[in-house]
Amino acid sequence: MSIVLDSGEPAGPLADKWDAFKDQMKLVSPANKRKHTILVVGTGLAGASAAATLAELGYHVKAFCIQDSPRRAHSIAAQGGINSTKNYPYDGDSVYRLFYDTIKGGDYRSRESNVHRLAQLSANIIDQCVAQGVPFAREYGGELATRSFGGAQVSRTFYAKGQTGQQLLLGAYGALNRQIDAGRVEMFERREMLDLVKVDGKARGIITRDLVTGKLEKHAGHAVLLCTGGYGRVYFLSTNAFNSNGTAAWRCHKRGALFANPCYVQIHPTCIPASGDYQSKLTLMSESLRNDGRVWVPKKHEDAEAIRNGSKTAKDIEPQDRDYYLETKYPSFGNLVPRDVASRNAKTVCDDGRGVNITGRAVFLDFETAIERDGEDAIRDRYGNLFHMYEKITGDNPYKVPMKIYPATHYTMGGLWVDYSLMTNIPGLFALGEANFSDHGANRLGASALMQGLADGYFVIPHTLGNYLATHKPAAIDESHPEFETVQQEVQDDIDSFLESHQSGSTTVIDVYRRLGQVMYDRVGMARTADGLRSAIADIRKLREEFENDVKVPQNTDFNKYLEVAFRARDFLEMAELLARDALEREESAGGHFREEHQTEDGEARRNDDDFAYVAAWEWKGDGEEHELHKEQLVFENVKLVQRSYK
Amino acid sequence: MATKSFVLKVWRQDGPDSPGTVEDLTEYAKDVNEHASFLEMLDLINERLMADGKRPIEFDSDCREGICGQCGCVVNGQAHGSQRGTTVCQLHMRSFEDGQTIVVEPFRATAFPVIKDLVVDRSAFDKIQQAGGYVSVPTGPKPDANSFKIGKEVSDRAFDAAACIGCGACVAACPNASASLFTGAKITQFALMPQGAPERKRRVSRMVETMDDLGFGHCSNIGECEAACPKEISLESIAIMKREYLKAMLAGS
Amino acid sequence: MLPLKKALTSSLGKKYLMAASGIALVGFLVTHLAANLLLYLPEGELYNGYAKALHDWGPLLIVAELGLGGLFLFHAAVATGLHMKTAAARQKGYLEGQRSKGGNSRFGFPANKMIWSGGILFAFLVLHIIHFRFGPGIAEGYEAMVNGESARDLHRLVAEEFRKAHIALPYAAVMLFLGAHLRHGFWSWLQSLGAMAPKYDKIIYSLGLLVALAFALGFLGIPFWYLLDVPGMLK
Numbered sequence A: 001m002s003i004v005l006d007s008g009e010p011a012g013p014l015a016d017k018w019d020a021f022k023d024q025m026k027l028v029s030p031a032n033k034r035k036h037t038i039l040v041v042g043t044g045l046a047g048a049s050a051a052a053t054l055a056e057l058g059y060h061v062k063a064f065c066i067q068d069s070p071r072r073a074h075s076i077a078a079q080g081g082i083n084s085t086k087n088y089p090y091d092g093d094s095v096y097r098l099f100y101d102t103i104k105g106g107d108y109r110s111r112e113s114n115v116h117r118l119a120q121l122s123a124n125i126i127d128q129c130v131a132q133g134v135p136f137a138r139e140y141g142g143e144l145a146t147r148s149f150g151g152a153q154v155s156r157t158f159y160a161k162g163q164t165g166q167q168l169l170l171g172a173y174g175a176l177n178r179q180i181d182a183g184r185v186e187m188f189e190r191r192e193m194l195d196l197v198k199v200d201g202k203a204r205g206i207i208t209r210d211l212v213t214g215k216l217e218k219h220a221g222h223a224v225l226l227c228t229g230g231y232g233r234v235y236f237l238s239t240n241a242f243n244s245n246g247t248a249a250w251r252c253h254k255r256g257a258l259f260a261n262p263c264y265v266q267i268h269p270t271c272i273p274a275s276g277d278y279q280s281k282l283t284l285m286s287e288s289l290r291n292d293g294r295v296w297v298p299k300k301h302e303d304a305e306a307i308r309n310g311s312k313t314a315k316d317i318e319p320q321d322r323d324y325y326l327e328t329k330y331p332s333f334g335n336l337v338p339r340d341v342a343s344r345n346a347k348t349v350c351d352d353g354r355g356v357n358i359t360g361r362a363v364f365l366d367f368e369t370a371i372e373r374d375g376e377d378a379i380r381d382r383y384g385n386l387f388h389m390y391e392k393i394t395g396d397n398p399y400k401v402p403m404k405i406y407p408a409t410h411y412t413m414g415g416l417w418v419d420y421s422l423m424t425n426i427p428g429l430f431a432l433g434e435a436n437f438s439d440h441g442a443n444r445l446g447a448s449a450l451m452q453g454l455a456d457g458y459f460v461i462p463h464t465l466g467n468y469l470a471t472h473k474p475a476a477i478d479e480s481h482p483e484f485e486t487v488q489q490e491v492q493d494d495i496d497s498f499l500e501s502h503q504s505g506s507t508t509v510i511d512v513y514r515r516l517g518q519v520m521y522d523r524v525g526m527a528r529t530a531d532g533l534r535s536a537i538a539d540i541r542k543l544r545e546e547f548e549n550d551v552k553v554p555q556n557t558d559f560n561k562y563l564e565v566a567f568r569a570r571d572f573l574e575m576a577e578l579l580a581r582d583a584l585e586r587e588e589s590a591g592g593h594f595r596e597e598h599q600t601e602d603g604e605a606r607r608n609d610d611d612f613a614y615v616a617a618w619e620w621k622g623d624g625e626e627h628e629l630h631k632e633q634l635v636f637e638n639v640k641l642v643q644r645s646y647k
Numbered sequence B: 001m002a003t004k005s006f007v008l009k010v011w012r013q014d015g016p017d018s019p020g021t022v023e024d025l026t027e028y029a030k031d032v033n034e035h036a037s038f039l040e041m042l043d044l045i046n047e048r049l050m051a052d053g054k055r056p057i058e059f060d061s062d063c064r065e066g067i068c069g070q071c072g073c074v075v076n077g078q079a080h081g082s083q084r085g086t087t088v089c090q091l092h093m094r095s096f097e098d099g100q101t102i103v104v105e106p107f108r109a110t111a112f113p114v115i116k117d118l119v120v121d122r123s124a125f126d127k128i129q130q131a132g133g134y135v136s137v138p139t140g141p142k143p144d145a146n147s148f149k150i151g152k153e154v155s156d157r158a159f160d161a162a163a164c165i166g167c168g169a170c171v172a173a174c175p176n177a178s179a180s181l182f183t184g185a186k187i188t189q190f191a192l193m194p195q196g197a198p199e200r201k202r203r204v205s206r207m208v209e210t211m212d213d214l215g216f217g218h219c220s221n222i223g224e225c226e227a228a229c230p231k232e233i234s235l236e237s238i239a240i241m242k243r244e245y246l247k248a249m250l251a252g253s
Numbered sequence C: 001m002l003p004l005k006k007a008l009t010s011s012l013g014k015k016y017l018m019a020a021s022g023i024a025l026v027g028f029l030v031t032h033l034a035a036n037l038l039l040y041l042p043e044g045e046l047y048n049g050y051a052k053a054l055h056d057w058g059p060l061l062i063v064a065e066l067g068l069g070g071l072f073l074f075h076a077a078v079a080t081g082l083h084m085k086t087a088a089a090r091q092k093g094y095l096e097g098q099r100s101k102g103g104n105s106r107f108g109f110p111a112n113k114m115i116w117s118g119g120i121l122f123a124f125l126v127l128h129i130i131h132f133r134f135g136p137g138i139a140e141g142y143e144a145m146v147n148g149e150s151a152r153d154l155h156r157l158v159a160e161e162f163r164k165a166h167i168a169l170p171y172a173a174v175m176l177f178l179g180a181h182l183r184h185g186f187w188s189w190l191q192s193l194g195a196m197a198p199k200y201d202k203i204i205y206s207l208g209l210l211v212a213l214a215f216a217l218g219f220l221g222i223p224f225w226y227l228l229d230v231p232g233m234l235k
């Protein structure tokens, strides 16, 4: 069976595509909506907004999340802000400009039509959220405040202190709660989707595990919306939450959904550096800090050495001996260059031996100038909670001494392949938010994931899902269909045999998983080489074997966190190989994917538009088989592909 | 790198209906890196327990940066441990003395039944929010965001109340196991903002009724909730809730 | 949307009732203390005069007393109702007790144990009423002349009773609980009605300490005054 990747976008001028789609789409009548059950997996920004909106429209919605409450999805942790083309600051912003910035920021590896729609919808999001009572930051006059973010020269980022994701998610959670209260959404907490049920080639249901009792459950529906977030925890250490995982997407992948651009991973430049092997996660310091913080390392190696061994502090380094490397190298964007550029440069100076913490893997983010200019209170007002968090974790006070930061895995641009309707190649299976690959190309600009999650959930899926249902008319179905029993049994057998074969072993899940993360960060991280990737693949396979044969897992079948983690880690051990494989295949550098073999003289990423301007969509061919690569050629009619430059 | 050892006692309970006991895990609590967080210490203990073929300690966590509200337990008689404005995932072992006795147990409240070890069921909180913790607007075209003018002071105050992470520490710390700070925080957010105005009476009466029905205690104005709140939500939220409720009562039907 | 009955039987509504009845009781205490200050005088004339004046209200006094009794009962009954439910809200406590996290928390005996201090006050009250209100009167020889008229010599009765240590000391002890009750109650009633705001918080709470001390010491001084025979020493 050969797969044709059709984006399904309407013809016509870019700016009119979304309207054209809406004009032509088919509708489900109000009376019929009630008869449709929609399964929404995940309650982050994408899932909560989709579930609420679909229920408002009249669909019967079942929503699922791993945490004990839908409010805890990892969107809650987003700090910095959300982009929108409101153009309140009157600084020249427009839909086109946001579209352009996002395409360019993504290093010309995303689909024009999707990105343009995202930019168009960005203004609605702010209106919607304000109407919900989201307490965005405001000016004294009562209007909304904005700030600037990496990769943009306009101030279009709306925020709520350093807790924007929290406030947006609580807004969506409120909308979801209203529908739960009205009886239109059934909410299933502490559930993990472990498989997809297909009937006649269409996605018709899911199998979930009740994480408290350990029992498997079947849920049937007319469509399945995967809103399960990103797979950044394949690196073990990342800014993602403990329960963030790739399992739902991976299981769908194994049922036939194509996985697109897995190697596009964003390593975020401003995170608190790792300091020991007890560490379970890395904490992000919002990129908004780069608005006021200045990144530097000492110019001289001996100064860096002195700082590392504690004989000097940042204050002892004279201004002329400080290397504000982003400001000198990129005069027009300065500290606000996109994330991939900032991360790679941090790596470069640390590789050069000028890192500033014990491990040698950290650079300064200094607020001295900003505090002198605006006063400590103004800085506290902007970043108070971030500074507080930093101090709590490190014990250092950033009002007095510069922060130390280092890049950490943060966001995954890749994900399930979707068309313009956000539908995967499996009819009836949609992917929203970070779980899909759609809008960010090879690199995501700051403050645009929240925008995408909400655009997908509030404004795109309500239309495209209706169109699917009205066009394909999936038949009524319930859990008694034999396919549900079959799939549930497969999952049960898998759990049983997994437990049985992991009664004893000399190591633990976390140990193997942590080592997987190390392999990934070192060789499939910020800078990749063909040799490194090949050796990574070999090591991943060894780890997979070790995991299969030598890992001990607690045996109880009810509430068992380590069993949950074991399944997620097992999926990551498979996914990791695909990541490396994709990175190996892509013989160019683009955005977050930097192949050392492909760089310009001054160390910038060099794309190869002739051969690689495509979406790499991988097909699972079975256990032990090689994935098959399908390509969706990217067509650029509205922007000219140029070498990205932030100089 | 400095390490510490502790006298560690942890509440172990196999399931909602089993009685549960305190287990002394001191032998597993040796040589803990002092820069580890409290939960990372528990991770380490669990690795050691599993190596010994014992059941690991079950505890909830997710973001591990103090924002999701999934973590929470009582450490030495204090919800989230001794540091103010801190969740237990952000509590670091450097704040404990070497050799210190550490007693860990779940949040205690009838409305938060124990699921296992330190894991409790906080779904009662969602139910309170479902009863009105929102502005009833559907998705769709909305007036321009700047058509609501909200002064910075007001919007900052609303934000401060909205910063609640729903962890349940307020309930755990309240001698009455009251959910007033949690409920009051949401009511305050919408009481302050114009968007919340049209349904403020309905909101406060339904949320309070739900809170009462779920088996939380009443508020006797002790204020330990505020001290235990990792987001330092002010007791004023409760005063505002009481004000809102009084207004709703006086307005009658 | 929120019928009065429903509102007043909710946990918030019951606290409105606690606050209203509590502050009314404080009002009573003000008059009670003001009058009782007269007990510090060595001569009973003024105090007995006050008592007689009240007595002369006749049926009105009975009504007032019943009202006051009702208020106490009401305050106590609502308190009991609240606490029965709240006791069920935490069936299992913390292993080694709870510790406060400080800050503005009022965690401590006065705030946590209003039901104890209140309960003690209630028990005391019953005894107190039997002791003095229905204690020995003119018929038993406690007679004094007030403005030429015969009146009950309550002043002498009190003075005599408080010279007995087994009466004076428990009385004094109970007043400590009254102090504790007011220490929290004086701030709490405002918060219960939603009338508190952070900027007044500290002042009102400090004022509560003053009020509590004034009442506790004011009442507590009387038994000691006679136990130690201060009037005798002053002579």
Ligand SMILES: Cc1cc2nc3c(=O)[nH]c(=O)nc-3n(C[C@H](O)[C@H](O)[C@H](O)COP(=O)(O)OP(=O)(O)OC[C@H]3O[C@@H](n4cnc5c(N)ncnc54)[C@H](O)[C@@H]3O)c2cc1C
Binding pocket: A041, A042, A043, A044, A045, A046, A047, A064, A065, A066, A067, A070, A072, A073, A074, A075, A076, A077, A078, A079, A080, A081, A082, A164, A165, A191, A192, A193, A194, A227, A228, A229, A230, A239, A240, A241, A244, A245, A247, A248, A284, A286, A410, A411, A432, A433, A434, A435, A446, A447, A448, A449, A450, A451, A453
């Ligand atoms: C620390 C941090 C800071 C960030 N800051 C910003 C920012 O300032 N601006 C910005 O635009 N973006 C930011 N991002 C990125 C952004 O927050 C995320 O990309 C976005 O919120 C993802 O939303 P989502 O709805 O796709 O997924 P999530 O919010 O991750 O939600 C995933 C949901 O799926 C559920 N789930 C997962 N697997 C399963 C399963 N198998 N079964 C059932 N349920 C499952 C989870 O329980 C959860 O409910 C940040 C990210 C991080 C980690």
Ligand code: HEM
Binding pocket: B219, B220, B221, C015, C016, C018, C019, C020, C021, C022, C023, C025, C026, C029, C072, C075, C076, C079, C080, C082, C114, C115, C116, C117, C118, C119, C121, C122, C181, C184, C185, C186, C188, C189, C190, C192, C193
């Ligand atoms: C001299 C008599 C009394 C006075 C002046 C008094 C005063 C007060 C005041 C001002 C309050 C604060 C109200 C609030 O928090 O809103 C209060 C609370 C309370 N009173 Fe009294 N009271 C008296 C007697 C009693 C008695 C006899 C009881 C009997 C049980 C009692 C039990 C309580 C309780 C339990 C509370 C706290 C309610 C809560 O949990 O919040 N009090 N009192």
Ligand code: FES
Binding pocket: B060, B061, B062, B063, B064, B065, B066, B067, B068, B069, B070, B071, B072, B087, B088, B089, B090
């Ligand atoms: S784990 Fe999220 S707040 Fe602690």
